[in-house]
Amino acid sequence: MSDARLREEICRYGRSLFERGLTPGSSGNISLRLEDGGWLVTPTNASLGFLDPARISRLDAEGRLLSGDKPTKEIPLHTALYDTRGSARAIVHLHSTHAVALTMLPEVDPRAALPPMTPYYLMRAGETALVPYYRPGDPDVADAIRGLAGKYSSVLLANHGPVVAGDSLEAAVFATEELEETAKLYLLLRNLNPRFLSPAQVADLVKTFGLDLPSHHDHDHDGD
Template sequence: MSESALREAICRFGRSLFERGLTPGASGNISVRLDDGGWLCTPTDASLGFLDPARIARLDRNRTLLSGDKPTKEIPLHDALYDTRPDAGAVVHLHSTHAVALSTLPDLDPTEALPPITPYSVMRVGKLALIPYHMPGDPAVATAIRGLAGRHSAVLLANHGPVVAAKKLDAAVFAIEELEETAKLVLLLRNLNPRMLTPDQVAALVTKFGAH
């Protein structure tokens, strides 16, 4: 896909996420890795619902701004996922309501913050790692993600929101949407003792669909 088409895709997906209430106000950010090692990413303090393709930030492989508006302050977060997930071509970070609510609960498993409720949560999200709270833009977030050594394509930032890396932009968007829906299910079913997928059922999904 050309750079121009990628710029349009970032704006299109951003608008879709915003219009469905998945990241309010000027929250959330999106990046795409280019063939030369540089990035396209959404500007800082920009609403994903009102992005201009021409103002998307263009960074070189050293994260130096080449054109467009000043990039998101969450550059370290994206950088850590690209560094530890060599196959990642896009990263999406949202402040979606149910995922943020889930991130505040005190009893989450930090290696699997989402239980295996549905096959698509296993296939698209995999094991969701929980990262302790850090201030937005804090480089310590990147250190925490690098500590995961690329074992997770989806990360939940405590009291902040979800981040997902995938090979392509559409896959990252679909995965983070699945994460939000699964978080909603977890909250709806909390204290109701729901039936989860068994380890054998999860293993079968991993084998057949290459889930994480």
Template sequence: MRESDIRDAVCRYGRSLFERGLTPGSSGNISVRLEDGRLLMTPTDASLGSLDPARLSLMDAEGRLLSGDKPTKEGPLHRALYETRQGAGAVVHLHSTHSVAVSMLPEVAPGSVLPPLTAYYVMRVGDTALVPYHRPGDPAVADAIRGLAGRYASVLLANHGPVMAGDTLTAAVNAIEELEETAKLYLLLRGLNPRLLSPAQVAELGRAFGGPPAEHRHPGA
């Protein structure tokens, strides 16, 4: 895909996410890794609803700005995911309400935040890791993601929001939306002892559709 098409896609997805209330104000950021290793990233303090393709931040693999506006302060966490997940082609970070709410609950397990409620959560997301709270832009967030050693494509920053790596921008957007919907279901069902997918059902999904590696799935799957 040409760089101009990728720039347009970042702006198109950003506007869609913003208009559907998945990341308010100037929150959230998107990046794409180009074929030559450079990174295209949304600028700092920019609303995803009104991005300009020509002003997206273009950086080298080490995070040096080559052109465009100053990049999001969350750039280090994006680069940490690219460093540890070699197949990642895009990273999306949102401040979506239900995912943020789940990140504040005391009972969630750091290595498996959400249970296997639906087939599409298992297929598109797998397991989600919880990273302890750090202020936005703190280099410690990137260090915490590196500490996961690439085991998770889906990461929830405590009291902050979800981050999703995907092979493509479309895959990352679809997965982070699935994470948000699963977080919403979890909150609706909290305390009601819902019926989860069984380990056998999760395994069947893996055989039929592929999906996340086994270590990303819910314990017992």
């Protein structure tokens, strides 16, 4: 896909996320890793609903700005996820309401922020890690992401929001949306003793779809 088409794709998905209230104001950012190791990434203080393809930041493999506007300050978390998830080709970071709310609950397990509620949550987002709070743009968040050793394609930043990797921009967007909807389900059902997928049902999904779940690393996997 051409550079121009990739830029248009970032704008199209960004506008879709914005128009559905998943990334208010100038929050959130999107990046795409290119064949030469460089990136396309949304600029700092840019609304995902009103992106200009020509102003999207183009970085080289070392993270130096080649063209476009100044990139998002969240470059460290994108870098860390790309470095540890070899299959990652795109990353979406949002401030979506239900996912952020989930990070503030005391019972959330950092190794599995959400229980196995639906098959599509596991199939698209996998299991989700929760990392402690860091101020936006803090380079220390990269160490927290690297500490997950690439086991998770979806991560929640405490009091901040989700950051999700995919093998394409479409996959990363769909996984982020699935994560947000699952967080919403969890909040709706909290304290109501809902029925989650059983270990056997999860194992069946892992076997059937080759899911790469941190809790099932003794199985053979195929990608994210």
